[in-house]
Amino acid sequence: MPSLINRWEVLDLTAEKSLLRAMAAAGLRPYLVDWGTPNDEERRFDSEAYVARLERALAFLAKRARRAPAVLGYCMGGTLTVALAARQPRRVAGLALLAAPWDFHADRTGHAFLVSAGPLLAEVADKVGELPVDVLQTLFWSLDPWLAVKKFGRFLGMDQAGAGAREFVLLEDWLNDGAPLAGPVARECLVGWYGDNVPGSGRWVVGGRRIVPAKINVPALVMIPSGDRIVPPLSAAALADPVRGLKNVTRRDLPLGHIGMVVSGRARDLCWTPLIDWLRDIPAKTPRKRH
Template sequence: MLALRAIRPPSGMPPCSAASMSWNSGWPRTPEQDKWGPNLPWPVSPAGQREIHRIASALAAAGHPPEALQAAVMRQLARQDRALIAGIAAYRRHPFARDMPEPPAIWREGGSRLLDYGGDGSPLLVVPSLVNRAHVLDLLPGHSMLRWLAGRGHRVLLLDWGWPEEVERGFTLTDYIAGRLERALGAMPAGRVALLGYCMGGLLALATALRRPERLQGLALLATPWDFHAGGVDAASRAAALAALLPGLEPGLEATGALSVDLIQSLFAGIDPWALAAKFRAFAALPQDSPRARLFVALEDWLNDGVPLAAPVAREVLAGWYGRNDPGQGRWRVAGGVVEPAALRIPAFAAIPRGDRIVPPASALALARALPDAHQEMVAAGHIGMAAGSRAEAALWQPLDAWLQRLGR
């Protein structure tokens, strides 16, 4: 597996490694590689396989010997490497720094805070994932779903989980859901609340909605997985491969009480390793003072600023969600009770990004279809672009706002 992570050094700090890469030679070879013989000790993407086939066919038609393919492929890779390095260098020297005013906190517990984005309407509690910084939903002017929703009249509050310290590193999913999240819900303004969960946060929000329906008027789920084996044999195999990593991760989990940010990044990188290099090549071609370049850097900075995952939660997620598919099989329990979507008695909104590589659409659709009263919104975007991309307002924010407005009436 090829994994790449580019880090921008903080201001005034010495530069760190521009990228870290690792590879192994245990990847299957294409028929063209077997025939023409290039020894490539890294995986070849489907697009790369097509390019090798194209080069091989052209060389064969011109009467060149098989060994010519090795040189031709290496020349093509060298050109791509130059573009990749240019993109990483451009990212590292980009002057952008996020500067958004922080909203006031109306509640705190441990490292967690309830941040108040204002608004005059019915309260909306937003629950992000445990493994990323919450500010992807408040990224930049014009790219802040939370400020946009507050401007539309919703009273928006964000549960920022914060960095897991010693206490949180012993937390299970039950501790986060039946403990911290429910206490944050109790600190919300008076009145029935709409609960919104993004990605992993959607699973936490669903479990809370089933436990505290009397406090809620609706549940919105954005790119929330449910059936971790949905999407065919490949999806089930990827989930099983993630679960199989757990024994090798145990020494680090035991030593630190958490799954580290670097390991979490590696797991995400493994979903589509070729896309990581492609995005930096594309970034190199952008005008560096353009809004698109600024948004790229803001998102990349956010991606690189992750949060460790408490060891007990990491075990539940890898073994229970990905390995046994407990949610999809109706076996996931919180505080002893099964999390059963069919038992939800409030309206739901389920946004499923069509281009999601992190949560396959089939996994999120399985949850939407299991809910008794759910509006399904198929979003023309990816997992992150849906929430903070250049087309997020039209693709997701507006349909979500319309549903929340109807819910308030």
């Protein structure tokens, strides 16, 4: 499950830089959720509606595979996946979370603009029906206003025919090709999550069920990139906390960034391989007799 904001292509950027293709080559059977661009109905979705959709996709997959699959969420997709595992424990064999935010108040460095503008932007989302891509990109800008100046200067210094420039272009295309965020879920994120820390304070209710990580028993892997400037490591680490975190959790800290954990030169060794090994070792949930 990728984020609702940035699309899934970062998980399958090129034949070599593809977590999904690496999983398939290792003998796993990965399925990917492509959220697309919200249509008229989806523009009225809140997090509950998105989790309900994931539940239906999971039911389809469990039937197709005749066993409970492991679920894997990246970034905000990870936050939604926690709710999925809480609501469908018997259909989830394992829960892997990559840079998934949970405790939105654990480290608010750089969030001043986001928090102060949040309620106003939520009004915009209410009126427009969605939070437009350029507004979302402005929030990313606010985390590091000089980033574009630094990185486009660096890009100019690269061999334009080389692999580095090629990757820069593909990543930049992905970053700028985000989807708008449905109005109700935008309000939840801006005011509920960043403003009031609803998930991290144990008040997130999805379909009548309060989502409490400490009550989720499925085997879980929490991967935390220590250089993450989009999801603060402390926010993701809340899911691996010995008391408040997931009950049956393995924590892995990676010396990578938010995007680097899935596409950098070291992603294969430091993230993909341990992730694939962990997924392979999950006990089967609905074992059938061996022939």
